[in-house]
Amino acid sequence: MKTILLGLLSLSALILLTGCGEDAKTKEYYDAHLEEAKIRVQECKKLEKSNEMQERECQNAQQAIFDNKQNRKNIYDTNENMQDFVRKPTENPYKQ
Numbered sequence: 001m002k003t004i005l006l007g008l009l010s011l012s013a014l015i016l017l018t019g020c021g022e023d024a025k026t027k028e029y030y031d032a033h034l035e036e037a038k039i040r041v042q043e044c045k046k047l048e049k050s051n052e053m054q055e056r057e058c059q060n061a062q063q064a065i066f067d068n069k070q071n072r073k074n075i076y077d078t079n080e081n082m083q084d085f086v087r088k089p090t091e092n093p094y095k096q
Contacts, residue, residue: 024056030064037061 030037044050044058
């Protein structure tokens with residue numbers, strides 16, 4: 001009787017603890033920790049199988065890296081944004 005009770009208690013504790021895992025890290029977390037996002041993406045590429053939480057983390061890390069690249073491109077895009085600051089050649093007033 002004790003072994004059955006102990007077995008049921010162990011089984012119920014295992015079931016309860018299985019649901020108490022960490023949540024997937026959000027995109028906002030990876031936005032603030034880009035180096036960790038890059039490492040996570042490399043780890044994700046090596047995974048053969050992944051669970052739902054790992055897939056969400058991989059997607060969040062990839063999205064954070066992608067958004068960061070898009071923001072840098074828009075800020076430093078010199079072809080469109082800097083045209084007003086480019087010195088334009090003046091005509092030579094002495095040329096006839």
